[in-house]
Amino acid sequence: xxxxxxxxxxxxxxxxxxxxxxxxxxxxxxxxxxxxxxxxxxxxxxxxxxxxxxxxxxxxxxxxxxxxxxxxxxxxxxxxxxxxxxxxxxxxxxxxxxxxxxxxxxxxxxxxxxxxxxxxxxxxxxxxxxxxxxxxxxxxxxxxxxxxxxxxxxxxxxxxxxxxxxxxxxxxxxxxxxxx
Amino acid sequence: xxxxxxxxxxxxxxxxxxxxxxxxxxxxxxxxxxxxxxxxxxxxxxxxxxxxxxxxxxxxxxxxxxxxxxxxxxxxxxxxxxxxxxxxxxxxxxxxxxxxxxxxxxxxxxxxxxxxxxxxxxxxxxxxxxxxxxxxxxxxxxxxxxxxxxxxxxxxxxxxxxxxxxxxxxxxxxxxxxxxxxxxxxxxxxxxxxxxxx
Numbered sequence: 001x002x003x004x005x006x007x008x009x010x011x012x013x014x015x016x017x018x019x020x021x022x023x024x025x026x027x028x029x030x031x032x033x034x035x036x037x038x039x040x041x042x043x044x045x046x047x048x049x050x051x052x053x054x055x056x057x058x059x060x061x062x063x064x065x066x067x068x069x070x071x072x073x074x075x076x077x078x079x080x081x082x083x084x085x086x087x088x089x090x091x092x093x094x095x096x097x098x099x100x101x102x103x104x105x106x107x108x109x110x111x112x113x114x115x116x117x118x119x120x121x122x123x124x125x126x127x128x129x130x131x132x133x134x135x136x137x138x139x140x141x142x143x144x145x146x147x148x149x150x151x152x153x154x155x156x157x158x159x160x161x162x163x164x165x166x167x168x169x170x171x172x173x174x175x176x177x178x179x180x
Numbered sequence: 181x182x183x184x185x186x187x188x189x190x191x192x193x194x195x196x197x198x199x200x201x202x203x204x205x206x207x208x209x210x211x212x213x214x215x216x217x218x219x220x221x222x223x224x225x226x227x228x229x230x231x232x233x234x235x236x237x238x239x240x241x242x243x244x245x246x247x248x249x250x251x252x253x254x255x256x257x258x259x260x261x262x263x264x265x266x267x268x269x270x271x272x273x274x275x276x277x278x279x280x281x282x283x284x285x286x287x288x289x290x291x292x293x294x295x296x297x298x299x300x301x302x303x304x305x306x307x308x309x310x311x312x313x314x315x316x317x318x319x320x321x322x323x324x325x326x327x328x329x330x331x332x333x334x335x336x337x338x339x340x341x342x343x344x345x346x347x348x349x350x351x352x353x354x355x356x357x358x359x360x361x362x363x364x365x366x367x368x369x370x371x372x373x374x375x376x377x378x
Binding site: 070 | 207209229231232233234235236237238239240241242243244245246247248249252266268269271272275276362363365366369370373374375378
């Protein structure tokens with residue numbers, strides 16, 4: 001299902017912005033369920049000897065993992081697609097009850113120019129679902145916004161023991177291309 | 181699978197107390213419900229983190245902690261129901277191969293906290309066999325105290341990720357409640373490792 005990236009030439013290098021900023025915040029754990037929009041970050045993390053890149057079977061595993069890493073003194077980030085936010089709802093109570101820094105990057109589906117209508121229900125509920133569970137959210141639809149918004153979200157997560165999510169909109173990521 | 185294994189005979193409180201005896205700098209995560217009470221009954225400790233919710237997260241918390249503290253031994257103590265809710269974590273953990281992590285499931289085959297309904301393990305699923313299939317370096321089903329002693333000796337030997345299914349009786353000893361303030365327990369745990377608050 002994953003499309004090649006970058007799909008939108010005008011936003012070709014926001015992907016490397018993401019990894020550079022994560023490194024600048026001393027992120028040592030990148031835990032993820034893959035999505036095409038995260039492919040560059042995942043590849044760079046997997047190739048970085050200073051980063052634990054952890055593939056998950058389901059997104060909520062990442063919340064427990066990052067809570068444990070923080071107990072042990074280290075920082076991480078959870079990468080997922082918008083559908084994964086739905087899988088995380090109850091597990092977000094772990095962050096609300098312990099107040100550990102939880103930084104999440106969410107790539108959108110069911111958001112703009114979506115060709116698979118099955119993505120729409122969760123996509124349309126993603127940001128509200130995060131807010132319902134006490135997560136602060138920011139949204140990037142243009143390349144120029146990715147770096148400052150990620151820097152801001154990470155600052156508030158790690159300085160405020162807060163749950164912070166940067167949502168990467170489907171206009172930024174680009175339309176999913178159907179090859180066949 | 182196919183056959184339901186014999187019910188456990190170990191007393192959960194005795195098993196956990198034995199597992200945590202002479203624990204030194206062992207780091208412990210406990211799953212919600214009875215495993216948290218069992219660890220508390222064995223003695224509150226600044227190296228304990230007790231879950232009161234987030235069912236299914238105990239093993240993954242152990243993985244994250246073990247990755248961040250590779251020189252420490254990390255023990256997750258949880259129940260069969262909690263482990264079943266985080267079933268996929270067994271696959272994730274097996275891929276990471278954390279040599280300093282042990283997961284010990286107190287398996288009574290029932291959901292003790294909610295009225296003793298029979299769980300998947302009580303109907304025939306062997307979690308240690310699942311862990312073995314996933315690729316855990318060492319797995320065991322433990323049915324007696326010498327088995328618990330053997331497990332305790334292995335906790336500090338960092339030779340591969342371990343999984344033990346400890347077969348306990350399905351009863352509910354009096355609750356011994358650990359602190360419920362998650363922020364406090366988190367900060368206490370981190371302070372013991374030398375980390376301050378924000």
